Amino acid sequence: MKITAIRAHRVELPLHEGTYKWSGGNAVTIFDSTVIAVETDAGITGYGEVCPLGSAYLPSYAEGVRTGLKEIGPKLLGLDPRDLAVLNQRMDQAMRGHPYVKSGIDVACWDILGKATGLPVVTLLGGRFGADFKLYRAISQESPAEMAKRVHQYRAEGYTKFQLKVGSDPDTDIDRIKACAAELQRGDVLIADANTGWLMHEAARVVDAVRDIDVYIEQPCMSYEECLAIRRRTARPFILDEVIDSLAAVLKGQADLAMDVINLKISKVGGLTKAKQIRDLCQALGIAMTIEDTWGGDIATSAIAHLAHSTPPELLFSATDFNSYVTRSIAEGGPTRNHGRMAASTAPGLGVTPRAEVIGPTVVNITG
The missing domain is CATH 3.20.20.120 (Enolase-like C-terminal domain)
Structure with a gap:
């Protein structure tokens, strides 16, 4: 099984209570989330999601997820998504740091592994x-x-x-x-x-x-x-x-x-x-x-x-x-x-x- 494509979608997530506030006067009203799809030549697609808490919480931000995917994604094509240690090593070699960029791909590959084996990820x-x-x-x-x-x-x-x-x-x-x-x-x-x-x-x-x-x-x-x-x-x-x-x-x-x-x-x-x-x-x-x-x-x-x-x-x-x-x-x-x-x-x-x-x-x- 090989990764043939990685695609991302941007979706807005409004809050039921309108605004979420935390320290430093920070607040979010609509979360900017990225849904990642990892496609394979076996016809199995896995899904992950990354949604930073704004840009002032951790060293991460929503557009950074999508920009980072463009940087590391091409280097993952052709890998077997079930080889999770190999996949993570390749991501770390392709980009130092920025773990939030890699997270959605990794989760999507666990989804693929579960679907391929017929088992829930748990x-x-x-x-x-x-x-x-x-x-x-x-x-x-x-x-x-x-x-x-x-x-x-x-x-x-x-x-x-x-x-x-x-x-x-x-x-x-x-x-x-x-x-x-x-x-x-x-x-x-x-x-x-x-x-x-x-x-x-x-x-x-x-x-x-x-x-x-x-x-x-x-x-x-x-x-x-x-x-x-x-x-x-x-x-x-x-x-x-x-x-x-x-x-x-x-x-x-x-x-x-x-x-x-x-x-x-x-x-x-x-x-x-x-x-x-x-x-x-x-x-x-x-x-x-x-x-x-x-x-x-x-x-x-x-x-x-x-x-x-x-x-x-x-x-x-x-x-x-x-x-x-x-x-x-x-x-x-x-x-x-x-x-x-x-x-x-x-x-x-x-x-x-x-x-x-x-x-x-x-x-x-x-x-x-």
């Missing part, structure tokens, strides 16, 4: 643990009262884990955490995610002010070293996200006891192949994980579901269902939330088929 990633898994809900940065109302709303939808977007004025963030904590019921989990938004002195004030609240602190500062310093000043459980981008980063964090949980984003590390490597390392080291991506629709959410569902429940801190945040379904067969839980498809591959009328025309067309 089976290829290690097997399905249980019937489903828990989700978290991200709560966009608003006033303390409005965010507390969202906790109440989302609990009624079945969620029990709530990730608050903080990382702005420390006093307001303290009020946000306290207001939302007051809404919690027994068994609920609260995460204060600063998305690198605090300076060290601000983070120090916040973690001290919430020292008696049952809340997880996530990625308070920009650098690993700053986060580690704050970690050592608080007894609250600690999550690292933006700085966890490789096996080496996980090993360093484990050696320094820098975190209790990591956030593993598929496109941040370059696709399912490298995400699985990190997941398996965390499993061996006993590090809990939230498995997700930067954003996306049905295809990205499906990839999340397969990786999350193949992760031992005791190490799966949470996962996310981004396709429920947006107003457009871009593929048939996408996983759906059921009372705060989700399951991976049992169909071969990712189990999704893009809706041609939604994803629109081809904007990148790479053929031999």
Whole structure:
């Protein structure tokens, strides 16, 4: 089997709630997502999706996905898409860095491998643990009262884990955490995610002010070293996200006891192949994980579901269902939330088929 073509489609994903806000005054109203199709001479086509969280979150941006595909795509024609290690080596040789560009191709090739073997990707990633898994809900940065109302709303939808977007004025963030904590019921989990938004002195004030609240602190500062310093000043459980981008980063964090949980984003590390490597390392080291991506629709959410569902429940801190945040379904067969839980498809591959009328025309067309 050989890759004969790589095509990309640009699709806009509006949000149900209008705007998603996080640290630094950043906000997105319509997500710019890229659907990637990898075609083969066996008549099997695999699909992936990459949707950066704007251009100010990580070193990635939507148009960069499509531009990068034009650079590395021609160098992948003729490869067997089932040879995932070979494929990833070729991509890394063709372009240093830019893992988000490579992610959609890698995911599409896992989709092909599943379709070729007649197996769902969850089976290829290690097997399905249980019937489903828990989700978290991200709560966009608003006033303390409005965010507390969202906790109440989302609990009624079945969620029990709530990730608050903080990382702005420390006093307001303290009020946000306290207001939302007051809404919690027994068994609920609260995460204060600063998305690198605090300076060290601000983070120090916040973690001290919430020292008696049952809340997880996530990625308070920009650098690993700053986060580690704050970690050592608080007894609250600690999550690292933006700085966890490789096996080496996980090993360093484990050696320094820098975190209790990591956030593993598929496109941040370059696709399912490298995400699985990190997941398996965390499993061996006993590090809990939230498995997700930067954003996306049905295809990205499906990839999340397969990786999350193949992760031992005791190490799966949470996962996310981004396709429920947006107003457009871009593929048939996408996983759906059921009372705060989700399951991976049992169909071969990712189990999704893009809706041609939604994803629109081809904007990148790479053929031999």
